[in-house]
Amino acid sequence: MVEIVGARELAKTYRLGNSEVQALRGVTLEVAGGEFVAFMGPSGSGKSTLLHLLGGLDRPSSGEVILDGQAISHLSDDDLTRLRRDKTGFVFQFFNLIPTLTVAENVGLPFLVAGRDPRSAENAAEIAAVLEWLELTGKERHRPDELSGGEQQRVALARALVMRPAVVFADEPTGNLDFTSGTEVLEHLFRSCVQREQTIVLVTHDAKAAAYADRVFFVQDGRILEEIVLGRREEHGAKPLIDRLAQLGL
Amino acid sequence: MRSLSSIAWRSLASRRLRSLLTAAGIALGVAVVFAALATDRGVDESIERAARDQVGRADLRVVAFEEGGLSAATLAAVRASEGVAVASPVVEHVTFAQVPDRPDLGLLVVTGIDPELDVQVHDYRLTAGVFLGRDTAESVLLPDEWARERGIGVGTEVTFPGAGGEATLRVIGLLAASGPARAHDGQVAFVLLGTARSLFALGDASSRIDLRLTDGTTVETAEQALEQSLRYEPYLLERTSDVAAAMRASAADFRSTTLLLAAIALFVGGFLIYNTLSMSVAERIHEIGLLRAAGATSGQITGLFLLEALLLGILGCAAGLLGGVGLAQAMATWVRSTGSVPLDALPIPPAGAVLAVGLGLFVTVAAALRPARRAAGITPIEALRSRSPQRSGFDPRLRWLIAIDVVVAIVGITLWPIATGGDQPAGGLARPYVVFALLVAVAIASPLFLGPLGRIAGLPFGALFRVEARLARGTLVRDRGRATLTLGALMVGLAMIVAIGTLAQGARRAGLAWLESVVPGDLVVRAVAPVPLDFADDLAAVDGVARVTPLRPFDIDMEGRGVDAVAIEPGAYDEAGALDFIAGDRGAALGALERGGAIVVPESEATRLGLAMGTRVRVRTGAGESELEVAGIVARSFPGRAGEAVFVGWRDARDLFGLRDATLFAVRTSAGAAPATVRAAMADVAGLYAMQVFTVEQVAAALDDQLGRIFGLFDALALAALVVATLGIVNTLTMNVYERVREIGILRATGMTRRGVWRMVVVEAGILGLAGAVLGIVAGVAIGVTTLLLSRTAAFQPPLDLPWPVIGAALVLGVATAMLAAYYPARVAAGTTIVRAVRHQ
Incomplete structure (x- = not known):
């Protein structure tokens, strides 16, 4: 197992007025390539902060983050941006689509930002493929406000996947969706892990969503309270996780 | 509440x-x-x-327009006219003033008055000394400021060259800078009427007569009465209100x-x-x-x-x-x-x-x-x-x-x-309404062009910053209302700058065309006071001079109306190819002027007075009445007091109107002689009569400078509007950034660098600026051209050329202003923290 994402004694402290809040208190973990991991925990536990640090969106107060095999804490802002662009994809609770761009243009945004022409044959084919894969064919020319919430989140997912990043970070991707739409998004995340061998790092407070993961880290008070190994989703449902959480009194 | x-x-x-x-x-x-x-x-x-x-x-004021002035008979007729309470005769003559050891006192307009009568018409305020009285024939009053600047006080003796030799007058009083003492820019001296008449050998003539009417007499009634009784020589009647109205x-x-x-x-x-x-x-x-x-x-x-x-x-x-x-x-x-x-x-x-x-x-x-x-x-x-x-x-x-x-x-x-x-x-007021209407029309139409304009304006930016330009373009059409208003404000400011540029260029070119058309030479010699015609011979003797043409502006009474005229040498105009004839044959018209009994009129006066080719007009002369025939109509002429001047040949000017002197000379230099060199050589000769010599280029430059100063002020005011528009751009872009925090977050998460975000906002402003500049230039040119068309008269015929340097400057100004205005919003955008941005609701 090759480590693709990792944390070493990761800590993050925020200033809140005159006081300090310790969001993370020395987290250490390893995620292997092609793995699906989930961070669970109550609100304010530090799970989103952990995802942001692992994805290079934020910088730790101390400790080290490993992304695609390299320590990123000392990278310059530009180098970190380039690494993020080439190796990661992000999905957030709010769909964060650009309202003035069409679906195809939103999905092709990472190409555009990377200085590649989204309309070149190769990239256009990649965009078409990911849209088809996420069942969005026919919506290419729609604007985000012409789509349902589930469709918008699938467009956001397509954007995260289009460059075939090594790691996809998903922060509460179902938090704003109904059950059916949420399940569709989770299924697509899971399929991208299995079929495209992409590493998925998911943050959720929903046990049913976390149950798609191979491993679940339960985060509380800025620490990893429990690591629950579930194995591939094809071999289990949500029940083992729910049982284990119940055993732990969570 | x-x-x-x-x-x-x-x-x-x-x-x-x-x-x-x-x-x-x-x-x-x-x-x-x-x-x-x-x-x-x-x-x-x-x-x-x-x-x-x-x-x-x-x-009311009765003004002489002949050299001989108004006669004693006219003065008596004025006094006897119904409704006249006070008639104060005045004599004005330009001359030098000299004081021993102070050689350069300059020119003064010596004004002869009857102190008892004139104080009933004008307010004189003394700052020192006493006023003129019956026994002050050898005395003079001077404006305080003028005198003090030259070290002259009460008691100083000042010498004036006169017709029969010099006269030395003692300063008996100094006048405050008000009333008549402010006339002729304060270069004025007051003496008794008799002193002035004898000094300059004017007989019993007056330059003008200032009238006060009796209570209950209207200006119209008095005018009618005067027109009935004044039959001795040509005169002009001026109302007080006319003076202010002309100004x-x-x-x-x-x-x-x-x-x-x-x-x-x-x-x-x-x-x-x-x-x-x-x-x-x-x-x-x-x-x-x-x-x-x-x-x-x-x-x-x-x-x-x-x-x-x-x-x-x-x-x-x-x-x-x-x-x-x-x-x-x-x-x-x-x-x-x-x-x-x-x-x-x-x-x-x-x-x-x-x-x-x-x-x-x-x-x-x-x-x-x-x-x-x-x-x-x-x-x-x-x-x-x-x-x-x-x-x-x-x-x-x-x-x-x-x-x-x-x-x-x-x-x-x-x-x-x-x-x-x-x-x-x-x-x-017609022009402000038209300008406002044009601005509003462009503002209303601008949303229609916003999309295409944004795309076109995005092209140059897209060539350099493809990603940023694509995203920025999208932002502009996101809220068309906001973009239109921001663009509109910028457009208005730039439109005014371009419109002023168009007007300024039109006015400058019209001015130059006028100079080329009416001045038959390369140099202009200007006298403050009329000088004898034979002075032209002195000027012609200067090396490098090919021909000297005397010019003399004067007034004539044409069909009972005061008309400006200028005496010219028709041959000189023919030789120089000057004057732009729009009716009549050049050679025939100038030949008719040379022979006498003809006039050439500018189009503006032809329209005003209803004159056409061949029209015969009655003019009042010293010897009675004469008829002159319109031999040609020209586009432009010299500016006069009431309108443009009618051209009269020197033969008629001498024979009919008694003119023997000139105030302007047009000098044509010989081939190979540089006008500037001839000007320098001519300075000494001209200095003898306190005349100033200018090259036509200098006159054009002075005109250009004066226009530049006036239009510069207008430009400054238009720039104020542009500054207000810039504040609007800062506001709009800042709001755009705040509104798009999450989008900016996702762009950063997707791999856009801080510099990329910064560039995106600046490019957005640049596209806005370029689109605003294009609209502003279109509106500005439309306003400028329309205003020029509205201002067109026969005399003012500005060409409708586009002011390319101003258009270029407006383009650069629009883009640069907008991009500078983007500095703060771009900094805010680039400083956005990704984590906070993606959480932002």
Whole structure:
């Protein structure tokens, strides 16, 4: 197992007025390539902060983050941006689509930002493929406000996947969706892990969503309270996780 | 309401930058309006004062237009005329003044008066010494300032060269700078009428007679009576009001243009306020919903936003008034430096302050009314459900802006004369209306062009920054209303700069064309006082001179009307190919002038007097009446007092009008001689008669400089509108950035660097600037060309060429201004933290 994402004694402290809040208190973990991991925990536990640090969106107060095999804490802002662009994809609770761009243009945004022409044959084919894969064919020319919430989140997912990043970070991707739409998004995340061998790092407070993961880290008070190994989703449902959480009194 | 006012204060305080920018925009608009009003008032008062100084308490003035002046018989007839209470004869003659050991005193207009009569018409104020009396034949009064500058005081003896030798007069009094002492720019000396007549061998002639009428006599009645009784020699009747009206007419264009530009600055301020408050409503939709849910009525919400606008307006107006005083001083200094518009003192008109503040508050509150009503119309449910800021379509906004615009134009133009306390320049208001209409038309049409313009304007940026340009372009069409308003403000500012450039170029070229057309030579020699015609021989003897042509402006009585004329040598005009004939054959017309009994008239006078080729006109001459035939009509002529001058050949000028001297000489240099070299060689000869020599290029440069100064002031006012527009761009871009925090976050997460985000906002501004500049240039050229067409007369025929340097400058200015305005918003955008951005709701 090759480590693709990792944390070493990761800590993050925020200033809140005159006081300090310790969001993370020395987290250490390893995620292997092609793995699906989930961070669970109550609100304010530090799970989103952990995802942001692992994805290079934020910088730790101390400790080290490993992304695609390299320590990123000392990278310059530009180098970190380039690494993020080439190796990661992000999905957030709010769909964060650009309202003035069409679906195809939103999905092709990472190409555009990377200085590649989204309309070149190769990239256009990649965009078409990911849209088809996420069942969005026919919506290419729609604007985000012409789509349902589930469709918008699938467009956001397509954007995260289009460059075939090594790691996809998903922060509460179902938090704003109904059950059916949420399940569709989770299924697509899971399929991208299995079929495209992409590493998925998911943050959720929903046990049913976390149950798609191979491993679940339960985060509380800025620490990893429990690591629950579930194995591939094809071999289990949500029940083992729910049982284990119940055993732990969570 | 008290609680709402505290919300209004807090809201303004929490958006400090935006509030300050908006207040600054209002302040600038109010400052420009106030400064324009104060300057206008100053110009009006100066005209009034100058007219009063010139005519005093006289109701009418009989002026001689022949060299011989008005005879004693005419004076007696005037005195005997019905309704005349006082008739004060005056003699004026230009000469040098000399004091031993002080050689360069310069020229003075020696004015002979009858002290007992003239004090009934003019106010003389002594600062030292005594006034003229019956026994002061060898005395002179001088203006205090002129005398002191030259070290002359009461008791100094001053020598004047006269017709029969020199005369030495003792200074017995000094005059304050008011009334007649301000005539001829203060270069005037007063002596007894008899002293002046004998000194200059004028017999019993008078240059003019100033009249006061008896109580109950109207000017019209007196004019009729005078026309019945004055039969001895040609004369002109001038009314007091005519003098002021002529001065006002010359300053009318200047005054109406400052009015227009000031109104435009305020108009652009309206754009800024409207946009700011619309943004505020969109941004605070949740807050509005909460207030509505908590029981605030729609009236209270309207009141809240109007109150915010009013607070901004009061702040802006107060700052604008203070700034306006300074701006008015700066404007006055600049106006004085042009030398073409009278302005000797700058008043601070209370009515002007009230109008400027009133207009400022009116525009502020009017611009706020629509956003306030929009806010009041939001239901609690709509507000609390809405996650993204609300946007309204651009049509209602534009309708509202048009309404504001029309009201501002009407209110401004109606109240203007009241605030300035003077008469509104007649005929000067059509152009402001046309300009306003054109600006509004382009503003209305601009949303239609926004998409295509954005794409075209994005091309040059796209070539350099493809990603940033693509994203920026999208942002511009996201809220077309906001983009249109921002673009509109920029467009208006730039349009005015381009329009002024078009007008300035037109005026300059028309001026040069006029010079080339009417001056048959490379040099112009100008005399302050008429000099003998044979002086032309002295000038012709200078090395490098091919031909010297004497010119003499004078007045003639044509069909009972005063007409300006100029005596010319037709052969010189034929040789130089000067004069642009639009009717009649050049050779035949100039030949007729040479032979006598003919005139060549400028088109403007032909139209005014109803003259055509072959028309025979009756002119009054010293020997009675003569008939002259119109032998040709030309496009341009020399400017006169009432209109353009009619060309008369020297033969008629001598034989019919008794002219024996000239005030201007056109000198043509011989081939190979440089005009500047000939000018230097001619300086000594010309100096003998206190004449000044200019090359035509120098005259053109002086004209160019004077026009440059006037148009420079207009440019400065237009720039003020551009500054207000820039504040609007800062506001809009900042709002765009705040509104797109999550998008910026996702772009950063997707791999866009901070520099990329910074570039995106700057490119967005650049596209906005370029689109605004293109629209501004189109509107500016349309306004400039239309104004030139409206201003066209037979005499003023500016070519309708595009001012390419100004257009280029406007393009660069528009883009650079917008990109500079983007500095702060771009910094905010680049500094956005990704984590905070993606969490932002």
